[in-house]
Amino acid sequence: MDAIGRKRWAxxxxxxxxxxxxxxxxxxxxETACILNAGDRDAHVVITIFYADREPIGPYRVxxxxxxxxxxxFNDLEDPHPIPRDTDCASVFESDxxxxxxxxxxxxxxxxxxxxSTTAYAEA
Amino acid sequence: MDAIGRKRWAxxxxxxxxxxxxxxxxxxxxETACILNAGDRDAHVVITIFYADREPIGPYRVxxxxxxxxxxxFNDLEDPHPIPRDTDCASVFESDxxxxxxxxxxxxxxxxxxxxSTTAYAEA
Amino acid sequence: MDAIGRKRWAxxxxxxxxxxxxxxxxxxxxETACILNAGDRDAHVVITIFYADREPIGPYRVxxxxxxxxxxxFNDLEDPHPIPRDTDCASVFESDxxxxxxxxxxxxxxxxxxxxSTTAYAEA
Amino acid sequence: MDAIGRKRWAxxxxxxxxxxxxxxxxxxxxETACILNAGDRDAHVVITIFYADREPIGPYRVxxxxxxxxxxxFNDLEDPHPIPRDTDCASVFESDxxxxxxxxxxxxxxxxxxxxSTTAYAEA
Numbered sequence: 001m002d003a004i005g006r007k008r009w010a011x012x013x014x015x016x017x018x019x020x021x022x023x024x025x026x027x028x029x030x031e032t033a034c035i036l037n038a039g040d041r042d043a044h045v046v047i048t049i050f051y052a053d054r055e056p057i058g059p060y061r062v063x064x065x066x067x068x069x070x071x072x073x074f075n076d077l078e079d080p081h082p083i084p085r086d087t088d089c090a091s092v093f094e095s096d097x098x099x100x101x102x103x104x105x106x107x108x109x110x111x112x113x114x115x116x117s118t119t120a121y122a123e124a
Numbered sequence: 125m126d127a128i129g130r131k132r133w134a135x136x137x138x139x140x141x142x143x144x145x146x147x148x149x150x151x152x153x154x155e156t157a158c159i160l161n162a163g164d165r166d167a168h169v170v171i172t173i174f175y176a177d178r179e180p181i182g183p184y185r186v187x188x189x190x191x192x193x194x195x196x197x198f199n200d201l202e203d204p205h206p207i208p209r210d211t212d213c214a215s216v217f218e219s220d221x222x223x224x225x226x227x228x229x230x231x232x233x234x235x236x237x238x239x240x241s242t243t244a245y246a247e248a
Numbered sequence: 249m250d251a252i253g254r255k256r257w258a259x260x261x262x263x264x265x266x267x268x269x270x271x272x273x274x275x276x277x278x279e280t281a282c283i284l285n286a287g288d289r290d291a292h293v294v295i296t297i298f299y300a301d302r303e304p305i306g307p308y309r310v311x312x313x314x315x316x317x318x319x320x321x322f323n324d325l326e327d328p329h330p331i332p333r334d335t336d337c338a339s340v341f342e343s344d345x346x347x348x349x350x351x352x353x354x355x356x357x358x359x360x361x362x363x364x365s366t367t368a369y370a371e372a
Numbered sequence: 373m374d375a376i377g378r379k380r381w382a383x384x385x386x387x388x389x390x391x392x393x394x395x396x397x398x399x400x401x402x403e404t405a406c407i408l409n410a411g412d413r414d415a416h417v418v419i420t421i422f423y424a425d426r427e428p429i430g431p432y433r434v435x436x437x438x439x440x441x442x443x444x445x446f447n448d449l450e451d452p453h454p455i456p457r458d459t460d461c462a463s464v465f466e467s468d469x470x471x472x473x474x475x476x477x478x479x480x481x482x483x484x485x486x487x488x489s490t491t492a493y494a495e496a
Binding site for chain 4: 008010011012013014015017048050051052053055056086088089090092103105107109110111112114115116117118119120121123
Binding site: 027 | 132134135136137138139141172174175176177179180210212213214216227229231233234235236238239240241242243244245247
């Protein structure tokens with residue numbers, strides 16, 4: 001399939017609640033960047049995390065193989081530094097091939113699950 | 125009415141919960157691609173589903189008649205293969221005429237309903 | 249202020265739940281098209297509603313005055329025909345001046361409120 | 373990093389519930405404009421708030437420093453005038469450098485939290 005998407009994406013919202021009502025991984029509070037690489041070349045993606053009151057941290061590097069999707073939990077990012085909980089942040093994704101990025105939060109601070117999602121901002 | 129939309133769309137998020145708190149079809153956990161074909165020619169849409177760890181599966185074929193909307197539940201896709209539950213996926217839609225695609229999940233794993241929605245990513 | 253936005257918008261998702269857990273207007277299940285007319289000329293907006301299995305219905309006509317926002321509930325549309333509840337639909341907005349359209353659902357079928365929102369699809 | 377984004381953004385939806393089930397700032401009902409300034413120059417942002425039945429109010433001025441994100445709660449805007457609760461509104465953001473704006477509401481009128489989010493409308 002022809003590649004679809006853009007190479008630079010931004011998610012201005014970011015916030016990982018430290019609290020969850022569940023220990024099941026599926027229902028733990030998390031923020032996710034769903035990345036689709038529909039094309040035939042692996043995507044090497046560099047992520048930078050921005051904060052309100054300190055310099056950005058990065059690069060975080062992930063590879064999304066050709067014809068695969070990666071639902072990347074910000075909770076799981078460790079290198080060069082874990083993302084602090086309960087902290088406002090934002091993110092930029094820079095890929096060497098066209099990808100699509102969609103942002104989702106599952107929030108289970110309360111005992112019911114709440115969801116939000118949006119296609120991220122794209123350019124180039 | 126003049127057609128509105130684009131011919132290629134992508135939804136990077138996809139996840140059908142296997143659990144639901146209800147048996148009513150309206151409240152069973154589901155993911156939907158709402159497709160609008162506002163124009164005067166039928167839209168022949170080819171859908172490909174992408175996964176984290178296996179080759180994409182498709183084509184799934186749907187027709188959206190002229191001047192109609194189809195709210196397609198991924199839960200209902202059967203041919204060539206049902207979409208597995210509790211599995212990260214993503215999707216690309218390729219149409220022969222301009223359409224609009226909006227992505228929605230209704231999640232009733234817990235006993236309250238949670239919703240999310242976003243206009244999908246479009247190009248061409 | 250200079251106008252901002254586009255003249256044609258589409259919302260592929262549409263569904264007004266017939267059930268609500270509350271009688272307070274703010275918490276009755278509803279779908280809204282939030283329309284912003286930031287410019288200095290009134291916006292005359294023509295809305296067409298699309299269905300799965302019947303011809304589109306319209307025109308519904310609304311005016312959004314210069315420098316005003318209108319949060320239009322689909323529940324309130326009456327002329328030429330009320331929108332049926334529990335029915336899949338979609339909508340196209342055509343304006344004579346640039347506007348911005350954002351789609352929101354508040355769903356209170358269950359006793360907790362669930363929300364979703366997305367910037368609609370724009371062109372022209 | 374190269375700047376990413378646009379200079380003019382609009383959020384057609386706006387509504388701050390007056391009620392909350394919690395007093396914890398994180399869970400008080402709020403609407404947020406998440407602003408990312410990924411570039412190397414401070415962003416001077418002018419915000420105008422639009423209403424259904426009165427003239428727009430502004431300018432509200434905020435600065436987002438270079439390489440920072442600001443998750444701006446509409447609840448906190450005070451000058452030239454606080455945003456009334458339980459009132460339909462909309463907003464336009466005009467920046468002197470490229471930024472990205474994402475809109476989020478956390479709604480805790482009921483005792484569970486509900487979330488919605490969307491990338492705002494961008495141009496220029």
